[in-house]
Amino acid sequence: MSESSTGGSYGKAGFTRRRFIIGTAGVSAVAALGGTVVRAPRAVASGAPSGPPTTTLPLPTTTKPEQLLLTWGGDPATEVTVSWSAPGTVAQPAPTLAVSAQPITAHNPGRLVKMPDPKPLDVTQRYGEAASVSFTDGLNGQTTYFYHVQLKGLKPGTRYYYQVTDGASEPSTAGSSFETAPSGRAKFRFSSYGDLATPSWDLNTSGNIWHESCDNSWYAVTAIENPGDGKGAPLFHLLNGDLCYANLDVDNAPGVWRDFGNNVARCAANRPWMPALGNHECEFGTDTISGHPGKAPGGIAAQGAAGNYWNGPYGFGHYLSRFLLPDNGVTNWDGNRLRGNFYAFQVGTVTFISLDADDVIYQDGAANYVIDTANTPPETTTTGASIPNGTTTYTRFYTGGLKPDATNNSLVPDYASGQPNLQTIWLERTLARARRDPSVDMIVMFMHQCAMSTSVPGNGSDLGIRQAWLPLFDKYEVDLVLSGHEHDYERTYPVRGYDTGAHGTVAAPNPGQTKGAAVDTRRPSVAATEPHDVDGTPAWNTAEGTVYLVLGGGGTNGPTNTYGTDAADDKPQAKVITTRNAVVGSEAAGFVKNGADSIEDAPWSAAINPTDAYGYSIFDVDPGRHRGETTITFQYFAIPAVTNEAGSAHDGTTTLPTQPTEKFVFGRRVGRR
Numbered sequence: 001m002s003e004s005s006t007g008g009s010y011g012k013a014g015f016t017r018r019r020f021i022i023g024t025a026g027v028s029a030v031a032a033l034g035g036t037v038v039r040a041p042r043a044v045a046s047g048a049p050s051g052p053p054t055t056t057l058p059l060p061t062t063t064k065p066e067q068l069l070l071t072w073g074g075d076p077a078t079e080v081t082v083s084w085s086a087p088g089t090v091a092q093p094a095p096t097l098a099v100s101a102q103p104i105t106a107h108n109p110g111r112l113v114k115m116p117d118p119k120p121l122d123v124t125q126r127y128g129e130a131a132s133v134s135f136t137d138g139l140n141g142q143t144t145y146f147y148h149v150q151l152k153g154l155k156p157g158t159r160y161y162y163q164v165t166d167g168a169s170e171p172s173t174a175g176s177s178f179e180t181a182p183s184g185r186a187k188f189r190f191s192s193y194g195d196l197a198t199p200s201w202d203l204n205t206s207g208n209i210w211h212e213s214c215d216n217s218w219y220a221v222t223a224i225e226n227p228g229d230g231k232g233a234p235l236f237h238l239l240n241g242d243l244c245y246a247n248l249d250v251d252n253a254p255g256v257w258r259d260f261g262n263n264v265a266r267c268a269a270n271r272p273w274m275p276a277l278g279n280h281e282c283e284f285g286t287d288t289i290s291g292h293p294g295k296a297p298g299g300i301a302a303q304g305a306a307g308n309y310w311n312g313p314y315g316f317g318h319y320l321s322r323f324l325l326p327d328n329g330v331t332n333w334d335g336n337r338l339r340g341n342f343y344a345f346q347v348g349t350v351t352f353i354s355l356d357a358d359d360v361i362y363q364d365g366a367a368n369y370v371i372d373t374a375n376t377p378p379e380t381t382t383t384g385a386s387i388p389n390g391t392t393t394y395t396r397f398y399t400g401g402l403k404p405d406a407t408n409n410s411l412v413p414d415y416a417s418g419q420p421n422l423q424t425i426w427l428e429r430t431l432a433r434a435r436r437d438p439s440v441d442m443i444v445m446f447m448h449q450c451a452m453s454t455s456v457p458g459n460g461s462d463l464g465i466r467q468a469w470l471p472l473f474d475k476y477e478v479d480l481v482l483s484g485h486e487h488d489y490e491r492t493y494p495v496r497g498y499d500t501g502a503h504g505t506v507a508a509p510n511p512g513q514t515k516g517a518a519v520d521t522r523r524p525s526v527a528a529t530e531p532h533d534v535d536g537t538p539a540w541n542t543a544e545g546t547v548y549l550v551l552g553g554g555g556t557n558g559p560t561n562t563y564g565t566d567a568a569d570d571k572p573q574a575k576v577i578t579t580r581n582a583v584v585g586s587e588a589a590g591f592v593k594n595g596a597d598s599i600e601d602a603p604w605s606a607a608i609n610p611t612d613a614y615g616y617s618i619f620d621v622d623p624g625r626h627r628g629e630t631t632i633t634f635q636y637f638a639i640p641a642v643t644n645e646a647g648s649a650h651d652g653t654t655t656l657p658t659q660p661t662e663k664f665v666f667g668r669r670v671g672r673r
């Protein structure tokens, strides 16, 4: 492919620099300095299951509170939401939460919040201080229970203790403590990864193995509670989508979520975990896309064929039941409130924005039942729910439409349609407000899918994100964009604008495309290839360009850390999804779905890690003294794979490195002193 001219208003450096290949050097550095060998506790299960269960397994009938989970409210300095679950399909008799700034004891019972009777998930409602939510899985019929208390009026930078009980005649309790965010310009630490999945059988509460189970998922949570540099756990964690892959276990999604909840609770009971929606949060069920029960004639077996194959609103029923996230105030065109689908919060001098990229991506890659065999019967679950072959859950534009702006190959809210894309409108409003706010120095986005990835076995870079949101990230000078989706680590140079005329090539055409044709991939333009220096640490100026990090190495059993290279010149190359890879075929012939359709040269790719797919990131925010001086010191710690990453056997041991594999400073004044 050609190296073409550069457009946009920003200069671009030469592309002669090779991208930094980390891993091998990093691992030997770790070996030399010594890592922390962590051995897992022994299993509760008696032996390794042969694979994921293929029938619905019962859930416990006990009510002891578990899966403790903290999230920020709208203002992290004063608002924290405490959530927990019952283990199975029995609601807790009389659940309560006690909270106090002192440890809860017999002498200090704390302030008591009584939970109301559970109501089925209804995203058209507003939530009071205490909410009990039930959700019935459309495919396996199990009803599970989630409890949320939105604590408000807390003191900033203060530790609070809490305890929840099920209120049974012989009550069971669980509890922990947390710290609210500091107010004003303050130092703090946060962490991130995506694609966590569930541990393997030996470390799961259930003793089961699920479709993406891998013990790296267990170590990833351990690592956030005790980061390798020994400088303490973060204030909160960002979880960049693909939380547990419950949509792959169609007979047992509630059971998968339970194992995820208990694994995460080892950390999320002590500090907020803030998620973003990924493609695997979208599940098959028997509802309409808006989450109303399917009413096609013929009962539960007929709903899938009638288009009622969604598990709650947009397939996100489990996610929206489990997490009660900051309210964006947006009501969708179908009347559903979009609370938690996307949201923003501020800690110190940083605004964090979680986006649902499912709304703008081209990729058709959420729940899917696509079998390339003639006359394949529907996927039928224990309850008799039925998903016909060739079915996918595709939610692009579920908050409204975007239309092309030919002047810069972007997509903008389509007001003429009467239903413009609400998430994109909210995003621009939120970015504009943050950049106007004198208390905000830096903006960190987190979402699931990638605007830029060079993974070869993975999904590819999605043009939909580049067209819908990168113009806004450029306009409002977003500093960092964190994603997952690829199960690997990747870092870009700072980018701004795009390389006009730098076309990619159609390599695997979707219907309507021609192999070998040029395609405008809106390739992001590199703003700098040489870092500055801050006290001996390489540093990137994010006012010059936005840095994109792929942090998808939470712990799935499917690593994707091999990367594209153009054989002609040995330079980085990326797959790009430029049109919907829709399902094609017929009942009689079977169905197929394409992968990424195009490839492009990828001069934006600055670092990859072919050695270790797994890892976690620690970010230390220092506000400096004055407005605009905030820096974020970033450390990436690669985690070696345990031996079960592709199967069920394992050795229960890995090495959690004490030295970062990569370390950088990000800031808007870097190099300008």
Ligand SMILES: [Fe+2]
Pocket (backbone or CB within 6 Å): 195, 242, 485, 486, 487, 556
């Ligand atoms: Fe994933």
Ligand SMILES: [Fe+2]
Pocket (backbone or CB within 6 Å): 242, 278, 279, 280, 448, 484, 485, 486
């Ligand atoms: Fe994904």
